[in-house]
Amino acid sequence: MNLILKKLQISSSLLPAALLSATLISTNLVTNTLFAESPTPINDPLLRAMRTELDREKTLLLPGMQKPYFVEYRLDDLTSYEAVANYGALTREEENHQRIVRVTVRIGDYAADSSSSRGDGTLELAPTDDNPEALRYALWIATDTAYKNALRAYSAKQAALKQFQSSQAQQDFAQVKPVVQVSPLVTLDLDRSEWKRRIVEASGLFASDPQVRPFAEHVQYSTANIRAIALNRYLVNTEGTTVRQGYTGYDGAISVGGQAADGMRLSRDNGTVAATAKELQSASAFRKRTLEDLKSFEELRNAPVVSADDYHGPVLFSGDASDDVLNRLFVPNIEADRPEMGTTARTTGAYSSSYKSRVLPEMLSVTDDPLQTKFDGKTLLGAYTIDDEGVPAQSVDIVVNGKLENFLIGREPVKDFSSSNGHGRAAAAQPPHSRAGVILVKASHPLSSNELNKRLLTMAKEQGRDVYAVETLGGELLPRLLYLVHPDGTRQLVRGAVFDELDNRSLRSDIVAVGNDPYVSNSLGPVPQTTIAPSMLFDDIGVKRATLEQQKLPYYAPPALSGK
Known part of the structure; x- marks a missing residue:
């Protein structure tokens, strides 16, 4: 700002x-x-x-x-x-x-x-x-x-x-x-002294906690931060609309990283995002998450590089990873931004010609319901009652049994959609555009986590090879925690991989099973959004070794740690 x-x-x-x-x-x-x-x-x-x-x-x-x-x-x-x-x-x-x-x-x-x-x-x-x-x-x-x-x-x-x-x-x-x-005005409600104490402690745990201190010299950066936003928005127009509404958002983040012995850059980025300060992680949970990130960073350093052999086959995505995939490949394409003058396309996204066509497996349906404020006891950041163009929010069935039935629309009509469905949203000081609120993915026949893993292992045995499971993703859908899964069920962490041909075709044709473990992803971006999706098993995703050139390790050793 x-x-x-x-x-x-x-x-x-x-x-x-x-x-x-x-x-x-x-x-x-x-x-x-x-x-x-x-x-x-x-x-x-x-x-x-x-x-x-x-x-x-x-x-x-x-x-x-x-x-x-x-x-x-x-x-x-x-x-x-x-x-x-x-x-x-x-x-x-x-x-x-x-x-x-x-x-x-x-x-x-x-x-x-x-x-x-x-x-x-x-x-x-x-x-x-x-x-x-x-x-x-x-x-x-x-x-x-x-x-x-x-x-x-x-x-x-x-x-x-x-x-x-x-x-x-x-x-x-x-x-x-x-x-x-x-609506009532919103204000920040954060114990700043306590959160400053937490982030200071978290950013120094690599050097102070006995569990991770033995490999502290491998940590090249350790950062923690707390961010809070309170936005009150006033809207009046010549149609007679008068609206005052607001939202708050909080984000406590941790980022640690460095290099493996071969120079590969690695990081673990994590955090806690909430609509209210009281829903942020407790001090003990925040500390525990930081220690887990430091330990998994060290595990990554020692993990083998993914095989150079071409792989196309089953990959199990956790709910966390599935949310990232949908936010990257699906959500922007159902937000109906109008194309430039003179074009016949319906929207600017990949689904501009997919109306009434199948874009997901028949087992999946997707709804955007900004009026849903809670899920499993957690406040949803993407919820709202009136959009930023003064239109009441509506629940929209976007995909029904795999078929694209609706787009998210603001007050700028597109072909086949002449009226707003309450999804005109705006970042601070920016014009409104069609944007998602609370995306909820549902499956007609979800499997338990145990059944989903059994399905993955069955595919591994049938194909007579190792398969993959991914827990978390980074920017550009890069796998951060990727595991090689052996047919006997054991897992091995690997690093240095990228996905090949993970695209809208994959969403439409390669998802063969879905879990019953919906994961809530609150995003405190320019326009707050929430995506709720379960684990998803893809049957044909490419995994290959990244081709990035490795950087030199530091020439000098880090400063000696104090005895504290």
């Missing part, structure tokens, strides 16, 4: 003086009939200021220019905290609080307007106190700029559309009923 602040400061300083001094021309013309009446006044100074300024600017007009049919004000009030520890010492601690307004102005009408598939809107820093006059001034400046930008964009878009023979098939913006919802 500091980057956002810096960009806003730079962009404001570069605005022409004439633009900053330009005023919005008010007229006595009758307000556009699409504008809804303001809702009953609400006891919130920010919402009142936003509605007051919006009502004043309903009469936006420049001589000879079109009048907006839709104006939206969004204010993001973001508080963030982060503390970082390295090698047993606190190295950084910072807290930020800022407010940013995003003003969107649309010229034209719902069928064809000035919008772009990349997102629209003008940003302006807002006062961090509750001064209504200062907020209205920021809104005025941002609205003036957004209006002028929309006029230029509308003219350019109309000219561009003339290049195409067929007319635009879908509306640019879906009309919805206004909603009013004012």
